[in-house]
Amino acid sequence: MGKIYFKAYLQLTRPANIITAISDIWAGFAVSGAAAMLLIPNTGNGDSFVFPLIYLSLATIGLYGGGVAFNDVFDAKLDAIERPERPIPSGKVKISHAAWMASSLILLGILAAFQVNIWSGFLALAVGFLAVLYDAWGKHQAIFGPINMGLCRTGNLLLGISVIPELILNFWALGLIPLAYVSAITMISRGEVHGKNKNALICGLGIYILIIALLLFIAFMEGNAGWIIIPFVGLFAYMILPPLIKALRLQQPQLIGKSVKAAVISMVILNASLAASFSGWWVGLCILILLPISLRLAKIFAVT
Template structure:
């Protein structure tokens, strides 16, 4: 297979976005207490911890990449009109090949999750189902669409927490946070083609602000120091709100697209903030190391 063909298949998977999904898993480990337990016991050679982290990271790679690739399969006819440069309408990847690749990735993601425990496997099935439902039906629903997309991220964060099922049973409502954040991105992104969606932009800004308040509240409840979390939130605000403000001011598709791109990449910082609230700033830094990788990939592959 030629390099150009490989590049076309990779385009379908949105590699920069996949990195943000890995951040969900790592933050889930922090919420579950897995990182903190290992560090407190100086047991950095704990093979079970690393295998669980590897399996669930591979799981989310398969689930996310398969889900977004299926999105291009579902949108191939529309993309032929609005985005003819994409792999399928441009003829660089056949629709049939993209379908089978997407299916394999989702099955791979589910298989990897079951290597950790049954609950993780069930969550992976739910994430895959939500992704395919959104691709073929949810995206066309004005209200249910953003919720559907948000549930994919909710399931992904809970997938990370599932490494400790007893913790997941108690703290699963935290999945509301990625639900709100990703729903906001989905609402805003509807102006990427035609623009003129000021109400949606303001709604998205309000939902982003709610995430900041929620993370600060969690920091208080967990008894973490605010100085451990505030730097991450400051970085999140710096990346999130300036492009959103420009999108609100202009309502032009180009700037709306840039706002969406910034919000997707900033999912890594949201996860770093959550990890810091539950496990300290050092784990937040570990997750933040994924940011330059995602930014580098975003220069080579489309994010939206």
């Protein structure tokens, strides 16, 4: 019985999704150049980035886990009707316990980020605030809701870059990629229960294609042998486009759900593509290692 309830608490945090959030941090690390210094021997100050990487990875675990747990807290009444199998409506987790856990995780995430530097701490505060704002209010807004969720991922990528704070201003525009991508996923996901959201699916498809083009453009602009990113982007396209096209054709809730699940997990591939562009293919592969972990967890725990 204890194992069942422990699994229910884990389910509140969406473990497979947390792995994708860790990939945000690692991609930001790669963009800043810290990943290359950490992984390449004899680069001088590489060892100084070990603990910042650990702290920022812990920070995103707390922020993301707490954020999605609060999602179930605020949705408890609706889930009792539409998704009674979830931990709170099923009675496996008390709503007060879920709220306490979510608050603790976000607080721990913020404290972990402040161990790196003050900018990381303030970014974590912003991400935590945006996550709770989305759960309590943003998700009900047709336009701001998807943007709100996208901003959480933008902040997460910038949190990884903040290991070298002065680079945040240099690379802030990269945050527009997860902003657009996650906004599209959030918009598409609104058809998971009832389906028939053709306009959202078409818009999401357009955004996906734009992001694929941007990833290729960034790779070739960076000059790090842009061709090496093609396998990463190819895998990314293979993961997200076929499920979405099938969902668009049939507009069935279960197909939309599968499309959303594939897109969420493919955040790992998107981040690996960015990392490969800025720090080389081998850094991208280090992030891509997270993909099978996320896929495995997705078979055990629900993604949406």
